[in-house]
Each structure stands twice: as structure tokens, then as C-alpha cells.
Amino acid sequence: xSDWLDFFARRMDVALNLLRELVEMxxxxxxxxxxxxxxxxxxxxxxxxxxxVAVIPQERWGDHLLARWGQGEGGFLLLCHLDTxxxxxxxxxxxxxxxxxxxxxxxxxxxxxxxAIILTVLxxxxxxxxxxxxxxxxxxxxxxxxxxxxxxxxxxxxxARARVVFCMEPARPDGALKVWRKGTGQYTVTALGRAAHAxxxxxxxxxAIEELAYQVLRLQRMTDYGAGTTINVGRIEGxxxxxxxPERAQVRVDVRVKTIAEWERISAAIEALTPVxxxxxxxxxxxxxxxxxxxxxxxxxxxxxxxxxAARMGLALTADGTGGASDANFTAAMGVPxxxxxxxxxxGAHSGDEYIFIPSLAERAALLATLxxxx
Ligand SMILES: [Zn+2]
Numbered sequence: 001x002s003d004w005l006d007f008f009a010r011r012m013d014v015a016l017n018l019l020r021e022l023v024e025m026x027x028x029x030x031x032x033x034x035x036x037x038x039x040x041x042x043x044x045x046x047x048x049x050x051x052x053v054a055v056i057p058q059e060r061w062g063d064h065l066l067a068r069w070g071q072g073e074g075g076f077l078l079l080c081h082l083d084t085x086x087x088x089x090x091x092x093x094x095x096x097x098x099x100x101x102x103x104x105x106x107x108x109x110x111x112x113x114x115x116a117i118i119l120t121v122l123x124x125x126x127x128x129x130x131x132x133x134x135x136x137x138x139x140x141x142x143x144x145x146x147x148x149x150x151x152x153x154x155x156x157x158x159x160a161r162a163r164v165v166f167c168m169e170p171a172r173p174d175g176a177l178k179v180w181r182k183g184t185g186q187y188t189v190t191a192l193g194r195a196a197h198a199x200x201x202x203x204x205x206x207x208a209i210e211e212l213a214y215q216v217l218r219l220q221r222m223t224d225y226g227a228g229t230t231i232n233v234g235r236i237e238g239x240x241x242x243x244x245x246p247e248r249a250q251v252r253v254d255v256r257v258k259t260i261a262e263w264e265r266i267s268a269a270i271e272a273l274t275p276v277x278x279x280x281x282x283x284x285x286x287x288x289x290x291x292x293x294x295x296x297x298x299x300x301x302x303x304x305x306x307x308x309x310a311a312r313m314g315l316a317l318t319a320d321g322t323g324g325a326s327d328a329n330f331t332a333a334m335g336v337p338x339x340x341x342x343x344x345x346x347x348g349a350h351s352g353d354e355y356i357f358i359p360s361l362a363e364r365a366a367l368l369a370t371l372x373x374x375x
Pocket of ligand 1 (some may be wrong): 083110111144169170
């Protein structure tokens with residue numbers, strides 16, 4: 001067992017208490033006041049751990065937080081989001097609880113455990129008097145779960161100055177890091193027809209639902225499991241009442257792609273959709289939001305490096321990938337070496353049984369501390 005594992009294992013109570021506090025401050029992306037509260041709390045903790053702290057105010061979304069230990073180019077950039085997908089009040093139904101080695105609570109695994117790990121590590125390094133070898137910047141953002149619309153420029157500006165990005169998203173139960181992630185996009189396809197009385201003037205109408213039905217089939221057929229591409233028409237609405245030929249119908253579509261080539265192919269195909277019924281019109285809106293993070297030297301080299309460092313600590317790190325995107329997709333797309341999935345081990349992100357393995361708090365804290373010292 002490495003010294004750092006031992007060190008953080010002894011500080012487990014502190015880390016777990018901190019995590020409980022973070023989980024009990026509910027912070028859905030869509031509730032600015034709630035997210036801002038957690039941001040202020042984390043800012044205070046980071047300042048106490050010796051960071052220079054800057055809160056970047058936002059109008060619509062929660063504020064973002066930059067915490068820096070050391071100045072200058074070529075440092076580490078750690079990414080961690082403080083927003084969750086859970087509305088305020090979820091905690092009343094599913095309060096914090098510990099069962100054996102597992103801790104439960106809304107947002108615990110995605111991504112509050114990572115905030116607890118980061119703060120525990122930096123408090124630990126400070127207590128042990130370890131000056132960071134390279135400057136460390138932690139960007140805590142507040143809009144990751146809605147696609148990082150307001151934090152993206154900040155993420156990219158910080159990543160451009162960084163030696164490597166450590167994206168503190170959760171790890172699967174076995175602790176595997178993520179060396180690839182699919183790119184994601186959302187589209188809205190609206191069919192416009194012509195309303196008419198379904199009895200008196202049926203032939204004068206252009207049925208928008210009928211038009212959209214053709215497009216739904218076209219969209220669904222773009223799925224190619226072999227290439228890792230999925231298209232999911234996930235929501236549909238349209239029409240008014242049964243005796244009216246519907247004038248308007250709309251679908252919302254989720255797109256996932258594994259490669260840049262597929263990204264280009266699918267965006268072109270969606271934008272090229274044309275109406276089938278004479279006189280009908282189509283409006284296509286949306287785009288691929290997070291580009292795919294392909295398994296490439298940009299993700300594999302940092303992984304191998306981390307694997308070697310972890311092996312010296314007696315930790316066997318494995319690599320994996322996922323269909324979900326994260327802010328690592330942005331930084332890898334810029335050509336910045338990116339290591340993702342350094343958060344706690346657990347499961348059930350975005351589900352009612354979200355949990356973490358409590359011992360992984362110490363394990364991942366020791367891993368992060370060692371990476372920061374030995375990189
Ligand atoms: Zn997350």
C-alpha cells in the first residue's frame with residue numbers, strides 16, 4: 001500500500017463528511033441560485049486549501065469557479081462539474097445514506113464525489129507541504145449536464161494553456177478510465193403542412209404528421225451499431241385534434257457518434273433531409289454539441305502514463321469508453337492530452353440508485369495526488 005493510500009484512508013471521515021455536505025446542497029443545472037450556493041462553498045474550501053480563487057459570474061446558468069495553485073503555462077487542468085440532473089427536493093425522497101461500503105444520494109457519483117476528492121487532495125498536499133510541480137488549475141463548472149453552453153469557452157481557454165487535462169468524471173465500478181467517448185448532438189426536425197377540415201377539405205390539407213413519419217424512419221435508419229452511431233427519435237409532438245389535418249409536427253432527436261468521420265456523415269445527412277409530400281416543408285435545427293473523443297494518442301498516452309504511475313502504487317488501472325459525452329470531448333478535440341474518468345468508482349449516474357464505493361474516495365484521492373506529484 002502506498003503512503004498516499006494510507007494517508008487518505010486515514011482522512012476518509014473528512015472526505016466523506018465533505019461529500020455529504022456537497023450532496024446535501026442540491027444543485028440542478030437549471031437552478032442558478034442553488035448551484036451558486038455550492039460554488040460559493042467550494043470556493044471557500046479551495047481558498048482555505050491555499051488556492052487563488054476566481055468566481056466567473058453567469059447570467060443564466062450557475063457561476064463557474066477557477067481555483068489555482070501556482071501560476072503560469074503548462075500546468076494541470078482539472079475539470080469537475082458542480083451541477084446535477086436532480087431537481088431540488090430529490091433529497092427528501094432519496095436522502096444521503098450509507099449502506100456497507102456504498103454511499104447514496106442525488107449527484108453523489110456524478111459528479112460531487114469528484115469535487116470531494118479534489119478538495120481532499122489539495123487539502124492533503126497542503127497539509128503535507130507538497131508544492132505542486134506544475135501549476136494546478138481546477139475549473140468547477142455549473143452547466144455540464146446541459147452541454148456546458150456557458151463554460152465551454154472557459155474550458156477551451158484553460159485547456160489551451162494546459163500540459164494535460166484531468167477530467168474528473170466518475171469511473172465505472174471497476175475504476176476504468178475513459179479513453180474514448182462518443183460525441184453527442186441534439187436535433188429538432190419540424191414538418192410543416194397545411195391545416196384543413198378533415199371531413200370537408202381532406203384533400204386540401206398537407207398532413208405534417210404523415211410527412212414527419214417518413215422522416216422518423218429515415219432518421220432511425222441512420223443508426224449504425226457497427227460504426228458506433230446511434231440516432232434516437234426520443235420525443236414527438238404534433239397536430240391539434242382528430243378532425244383537423246395537422247399543420248405542424250415535430251421530433252427531437254439524440255445523435256451519438258464515435259468518430260469525427262461519422263460526425264460529418266451524420267450531420268450532413270440530417271441537414272440534407274427533404275420533404276416527401278408535395279407542398280410539405282421541413283425545418284432542421286440543432287447540431288452535434290460535443291465532438292467525439294476518439295481513442296487516440298491524445299487519450300492513450302496519458303492513460304499509459306497514469307497506468308504506470310498507478311502500478312507503482314499497487315493499483316491496476318484499465319481503460320474503457322462510453323456513449324456519454326463529457327467536457328473531455330472538448331479538450332481532446334482541441335488536441336490537448338486528456339485523461340478522463342478519474343472520479344470515484346460507483347454506478348447509476350442519472351438514475352435513482354446512484355452510488356459510490358466509499359473506499360474509492362481514498363483510492364482515487366491517492367491516485368490523483370500521485371499523478372499530480374509524479375507526472
Ligand atoms: Zn458528470
